[in-house]
Amino acid sequence: MDLTLSPSEEEFRDEVRGWLLDNNPGAEPEGSLDEVMAFRSEWQRKLHGAGWAGISWPKEYGGRGATMIEQAIFVSEAAAQEAPSPANVLGLAMGGPVVIAHGTEEQKERYLEPILTAEEIWCQGFSEPESGSDLASLKTRAVKDGDEWVVTGQKVWTTFAQYAKWCMLVARTDPDAPKHQGLTYFLMDMEQDGVEAKPLVQITGEGEFNEVFINEARIPDENVVGGVGNGWGVAITTLMNERAGLAFGAIAQIQNSLGRLARLAQEVREEGGGSAADDAYFRQKIAQLSIEAETMRLNAYRGLTKTMQSGTPGPEGSLGKWQWADINQGLTELALEIEGAYAPLARGADHAVANGAWQYGFLRSRANSIEGGTTDILKNIIAERVLGLPRMR
Amino acid sequence: MYFDLNDEQRAIRDTAREFLAARFKSERIREIAASEDGTDEAGWREMSELGWPGLALPEQWGGQGLETVELAVLFEEMGYSLAPSPLFSNTAVGLALAAGGSDAQKESHLRPLAEGTRRGTTAFVEASSTGTPGAYGMEAKTDGDGVVLDGEKVLVPDAAGADFFLVATGDGRRHLVDAAAAGVTVTPEASIDQTRRLSSVRFENVQLGPEATLPGHGADWEPVFDVCCVALAAESTGVAQRTLEMAVEYAKDRQQFGRPIGSYQAVSHRCAQMLLETENSRSAVYGAAWAAGAEPQSLPRAAASAKAYASDAGWRVPDASIQVHGGIGFTWEHDLHFFLKRGRANAALYGDSRWHRERVAKAIFAGVAPPAAV
Numbered sequence: 001m002d003l004t005l006s007p008s009e010e011e012f013r014d015e016v017r018g019w020l021l022d023n024n025p026g027a028e029p030e031g032s033l034d035e036v037m038a039f040r041s042e043w044q045r046k047l048h049g050a051g052w053a054g055i056s057w058p059k060e061y062g063g064r065g066a067t068m069i070e071q072a073i074f075v076s077e078a079a080a081q082e083a084p085s086p087a088n089v090l091g092l093a094m095g096g097p098v099v100i101a102h103g104t105e106e107q108k109e110r111y112l113e114p115i116l117t118a119e120e121i122w123c124q125g126f127s128e129p130e131s132g133s134d135l136a137s138l139k140t141r142a143v144k145d146g147d148e149w150v151v152t153g154q155k156v157w158t159t160f161a162q163y164a165k166w167c168m169l170v171a172r173t174d175p176d177a178p179k180h181q182g183l184t185y186f187l188m189d190m191e192q193d194g195v196e197a198k199p200l201v202q203i204t205g206e207g208e209f210n211e212v213f214i215n216e217a218r219i220p221d222e223n224v225v226g227g228v229g230n231g232w233g234v235a236i237t238t239l240m241n242e243r244a245g246l247a248f249g250a251i252a253q254i255q256n257s258l259g260r261l262a263r264l265a266q267e268v269r270e271e272g273g274g275s276a277a278d279d280a281y282f283r284q285k286i287a288q289l290s291i292e293a294e295t296m297r298l299n300a301y302r303g304l305t306k307t308m309q310s311g312t313p314g315p316e317g318s319l320g321k322w323q324w325a326d327i328n329q330g331l332t333e334l335a336l337e338i339e340g341a342y343a344p345l346a347r348g349a350d351h352a353v354a355n356g357a358w359q360y361g362f363l364r365s366r367a368n369s370i371e372g373g374t375t376d377i378l379k380n381i382i383a384e385r386v387l388g389l390p391r392m393r
Numbered sequence: 394m395y396f397d398l399n400d401e402q403r404a405i406r407d408t409a410r411e412f413l414a415a416r417f418k419s420e421r422i423r424e425i426a427a428s429e430d431g432t433d434e435a436g437w438r439e440m441s442e443l444g445w446p447g448l449a450l451p452e453q454w455g456g457q458g459l460e461t462v463e464l465a466v467l468f469e470e471m472g473y474s475l476a477p478s479p480l481f482s483n484t485a486v487g488l489a490l491a492a493g494g495s496d497a498q499k500e501s502h503l504r505p506l507a508e509g510t511r512r513g514t515t516a517f518v519e520a521s522s523t524g525t526p527g528a529y530g531m532e533a534k535t536d537g538d539g540v541v542l543d544g545e546k547v548l549v550p551d552a553a554g555a556d557f558f559l560v561a562t563g564d565g566r567r568h569l570v571d572a573a574a575a576g577v578t579v580t581p582e583a584s585i586d587q588t589r590r591l592s593s594v595r596f597e598n599v600q601l602g603p604e605a606t607l608p609g610h611g612a613d614w615e616p617v618f619d620v621c622c623v624a625l626a627a628e629s630t631g632v633a634q635r636t637l638e639m640a641v642e643y644a645k646d647r648q649q650f651g652r653p654i655g656s657y658q659a660v661s662h663r664c665a666q667m668l669l670e671t672e673n674s675r676s677a678v679y680g681a682a683w684a685a686g687a688e689p690q691s692l693p694r695a696a697a698s699a700k701a702y703a704s705d706a707g708w709r710v711p712d713a714s715i716q717v718h719g720g721i722g723f724t725w726e727h728d729l730h731f732f733l734k735r736g737r738a739n740a741a742l743y744g745d746s747r748w749h750r751e752r753v754a755k756a757i758f759a760g761v762a763p764p765a766a767v
Contacts, residue, residue, distance in 0.1 A: 001402075001462050001683050002395045009394070069394050262757050283754035284747065290757055291677070291698040291750070298676035301396040309397075319669055376658075382668060383661035387641050390656040 003301060005069070012070050016077045019050060024083045033207065037087055037121075037163055044086035044118040053116045054092050061100055061112050068308055072248040072300075079252030090159065091115035091122035093246070094238045095168055102185075102226035102234050111166070111187070123164035125155040125188065125212060126235060133377045135170075136179045136232060140214060142171040142186065149173075149219045151188065154211065157371075161197035161210035164190045168238065169219075170231045183231030187223040194218065204363045239373070240313055247300045247317070250324050254293045257331050257361075261286060261338075264354060268338050276338045285334050289327060296323045315385040318378040325368035325375055332362040396679070398466065406466050412443065413474035419728050425477040426587035426731065430553035433477060437554070441509025445480060449620075450487045454499045455507035461620050461685035465627035465678050472631025472707075472739075475731055477588035479512055479551035481624060486513035486559045488617045489567060493609015501604075502557065502569055514555040516570075516594050519563075520545035526618065526744045529561035531596075533568065538603045542568065542596040550742070552579045552592035560596065565611040574599055586738035588731060616689065619696035622743050623681045626699040629707025630674040632736045636714035636729060637667045643718055660717060667713050670706040677702045694756045701749035707736035 005013060025043055029035045047053045056071050057063020066074065086092060096115045099107050114120035131138040140153025151171055161167070167188040174182035190197070194217030199207035226234040265277040265286060276282045300320055307313050335358035336343040347356035369375040383389040398406065416436055425433050440446065449464040450456025464484070471480060483506060490503040490513075505511035522528035524547070533540040542560060549558070558570045558577075570577060576597040584591045641664055644655030654660045681695035711733040715722035722729050740746060 001397065001399065001679065002687070003680070003683055004687070005394065258757070266758070277758055280751075283758075284750050286757060287701070287750035287753035290753055291702050292673070294680070294695075294698050295673035295677050295702060298396070298680040299672060301394065302676060304394065305396045316672075319672060323669065323673075376662075379662040379665040380658070382665040383655070383658075387661075387664055387668060389641065389644055389661045389664060390653045392656055392658050392661060 005073070009069055009073065013073045013077065016052075016074050017081075019052070020077055020081045020083055023050070024081050026084075027082070028084050037160075040084055040087035041118040043084050044088060047086055048116050048118075053086065054096055057096055057100060057112075057116075061096075061108060062116050063096075068304060072304060075246070075249035076252040079249040080256065082256065087118045087163075088115055088121050090124055090168075091120070091166075094124065095122040095166065098168065098185075098225060098234060098238050101237060102230075104222075106222065107187075107225065114165075120165035121160060121163045122166045122168065123158050123161045123190070123212075124238075125158055125161075125167045125169040127157045128154060129156050133374055135235070136183070138170060138172060138183070140169070140171040141175070142173050142184060142219070144173075147221045149186065149221065149224075151186070151194070151214050151217045151219060153214050155214065156200075156211050158197065158210045158212045159208050161190065161212050162199055164197075166190065167195075167212070170235050173228055173231075177229070180232045181229060183235070184228045185225045185231040185234040186219050187225060188214075188217060188219050189223075192217055202364075203366060204360060240317070247303070247320050247324075250328075251293070251297045251300060254296070254324070254327055254331070257328070258286075258290055258293060260354075260357075261289075261331055261335055264335055264358070265338055268340070268353065282334070282338060285337075289330050289334065292323065292327050292330075296320060296327060299323070315381055318373070318381045318386075321373060322369075322375050322378045322382075325365075328368050329365045332358055332365045336362050396683075398462075402463060402466050405463055406470060408443070409467055409470035410473070412439070413470055413476050417474045417476045422475055422477060422588060422728075422731060430581070431477060431551075431587065431590040432479075432554040434554075436476070436478060437509065437512075440478065440480060446483050446509040447487065447507030449484065450491055450503065450507045454491065455504040456487070456491075461623055461682040462679065464620070464624055465682040468624045468627035469631040469634070469675075469678070472628035472633075472735070473635045475588060475632070475635070475728075475735060479514065479554055481589075481621075481628065482514040482550040482555075483512050484624065485515050485617070485621045488620055489515075489559055489609070489614060490607070492617050493567065493607045493613040495608050497604060498569065498607060511556040512551075512554055513557050513559055513569075514549060514551050515561070516546035516549045516552075516558040516596075517561040518546060518548045520547045520593065524548065525748055530563040531560070533562040533564055533566055533606070536600060539601045540568065540606060542570065542599045542601065545593055545595045547582075547591075547593045548742075549579075549592045549594050550589055552594060553581070553590060558594065565614075567607045567609065567614070568601055569605045569607070570596065570599060570601065576600075584738060586731075586734040588735055589738060591738075616685070616692060618743070619681075619692050620685055622696045622700040622749075623678060623685065625739050625743055626674065626696075626703035626707075627678045627682070629703040629736055629739045630671065630678050632732050632739070633667070633671040633674055633703075633706050633710035636711040636732045637664070637671050639729065640664055640667060640714040640717040647719075654717075663713055663717060667710045670710055674699075674703040674706045694753060697744075697749040697752040697756075700744060701746040701753065704740035704746040704749070707739050708733060709736075711736050 029039055051064055055064040055066040055074055059065040099111050128138045142149040142151045167190050169186045169188040170183050172182050173184040194215045196213045197210040199210050201207050266275050268276040339353045342353045345352035346359040380392055444457050447456030448459050452458035487506050506513050517529050518524050519530045531544040555572050560568045560570050576599040578595040579592050581592045644660050647654050677699040681699040684691045684695045715729050721727050
């Protein structure tokens with residue numbers, strides 16, 4: 001048992017830390033999403049220039065070929081220093097790895113470089129209005145027409161579709177096959193007449209995600225990834241990659257939030273003159289969240305050790321995603337509880353506590369137990385695949 | 394970075410699992426639980442042959458010299474099997490002697506304790522006190538070059554088979570008192586957990602020579618206390634693991650409305666929650682156990698986190714297992730109640746979850762960072 005870094009890993013951490021200290025552009029602009037995306041694109045170009053974009057990708061494809069521990073170090077450091085997110089998150093975390101794992105040489109040649117440079121933004125077309133947790137029931141149809149496919153259907157919760165050049169699209173190519181087998185994974189050009197993205201306004205008032213209406217859009221045959229009928233398997237690798245890569249960044253973010261929560265408690269005065277940090281009830285709750293964050297971090301080390309031994313992330317990763325959602329929501333709920341009567345006052349209000357940051361966090365974190373696999377579905381996965389309980393009905 | 398057991402630690406776990414499963418079948422646990430004083434001499438002799446009393450004690454004094462991680466591995470198995478044994482209290486005394494005893498005391502008390510030929514237990518908590526760690530207010534009155542103890546200690550574990558007591562006094566000192574000394578009276582107390590007996594012990598004008606008082610002081614006992622917390626948290630993790638497994642097995646077998654109850658999300662999601670709590674406990678325990686040896690400055694917060702988390706999980710998981718089992722889980726005939734009781738009793742020993750969360754809160758507000766690593 002050893003929870004320390006090797007000398008070369010420490011050197012890597014120091015290099016990451018030093019580079020971020022010199023280059024981190026800091027907080028994102030508070031303007032429109034267009035401005036935010038321009039800022040993130042600029043940041044991603046800087047990351048790429050220094051070789052920090054796609055660090056998990058093999059060197060031959062423009063990545064750094066970093067080990068799993070180095071990846072964990074990088075995302076932890078970036079989160080600890082509150083560096084912004086790169087513009088092409090989905091391309092880097094999912095699109096690129098899928099093309100590398102399942103794509104043809106021509107696809108690798110065509111798509112990988114513009115993902116790294118943020119020249120082409122990627123989005124993910126999986127969920128549909130009628131197919132959420134039951135993804136394999138999706139109805140978007142792709143019909144062969146010469147050396148093209150003609151696609152019609154609707155996708156939803158498509159993050160950054162309004163900025164995307166490419167969509168990782170899963171569509172039904174064989175309506176007669178069992179539901180998991182008739183699916184194919186495509187790369188669909190978003191810049192064509194048959195595709196329309198309409199932003200959906202979220203409960204925070206922002207519009208990161210979209211509905212995508214697809215009406216006889218055309219996809220050339222060479223944009224099939226992993227073979228016709230293999231879409232489910234390709235999509236699952238994508239989701240596993242998404243979950244495994246983000247854990248350590250999420251953990252570092254939670255550590256930051258805990259620090260902010262402790263400062264909030266010290267600042268908020270209570271009846272009788274003390275601060276919320278003197279209140280036994282709040283102390284208990286902050287400590288419990290801190291303990292849970294610590295168990296999440298240690299679970300992630302155990303998961304990392306296991307993945308390094310076996311080569312693939314196991315279903316245990318679902319525990320971490322579930323726990324992350326609980327803790328993140330718990331943190332923001334407690335912050336509003338500490339703010340007490342001032343809890344409704346949001347960003348921009350003269351008397352808002354901490355400039356309304358926790359109000360935004362409280363609302364945004366409601367999605368944590370839904371996005372990337374609902375907590376309810378994660379519990380099913382754990383029950384069936386970790387505990388071996390019979391399939392739910 | 395390698396956060397898992399190594400081959401040697403796995404071997405300790407496997408040996409313990411096998412031995413304890415054979416030695417402590419349900420009927421045997423019930424016999425011991427129903428017996429007059431709860432002791433099991435034969436079981437203790439066998440554990441002594443395996444070297445368990447001295448597992449984490451110095452080799453120089455008859456122990457095996459292993460670390461807190463190995464101790465946690467063993468105690469997780471003790472909880473898993475629900476072995477009724479004085480191993481925990483004996484280990485607590487051994488760790489204190491190793492940390493703050495004189496060479497003469499180590500020769501007279503630690504060596505036989507590590508070898509399993511003499512048993513010790515801790516008499517710390519003062520009667521009528523809050524019962525929290527540190528509420529040890531008995532006075533050690535100076536008497537010539539020794540001291541006199543006069544008062545009552547409560548919540549003393551495994552007093553029936555103990556050869557000597559390690560008695561805490563309010564001045565931060567620890568004293569060795571022979572169980573047969575004049576003025577010592579042991580009174581068994583009824584406890585919900587009949588697999589680890591608790592007693593009160595009266596010390597009436599017990600006169601001790603200078604050789605009885607350990608030279609160690611206040612700060613010497615802190616790491617000992619934290620390692621004991623880790624061992625108890627490990628035991629509670631084993632309790633949770635075992636009752637989780639019982640629930641999963643039952644949920645696969647038991648049919649209602651024509652199918653296994655484990656196919657209903659009301660049941661399967663409860664089991665998933667039990668797994669989450671069990672795995673979190675285990676991670677917290679091994680994180681703290683690792684810190685004890687490799688990063689002692691982060692042991693206090695890590696041990697507090699582990700004890701707080703496992704104290705809750707150690708009874709909530711058995712409790713959830715009873716719910717999964719339905720009526721049969723509430724019967725005396727089923728073993729689950731023994732696990733619930735051990736888990737709940739463990740939660741109260743060495744500081745409950747509320748007490749340890751307050752320790753964590755103090756560290757947070759003092760700006761102490763959690764352990765570093767990545």
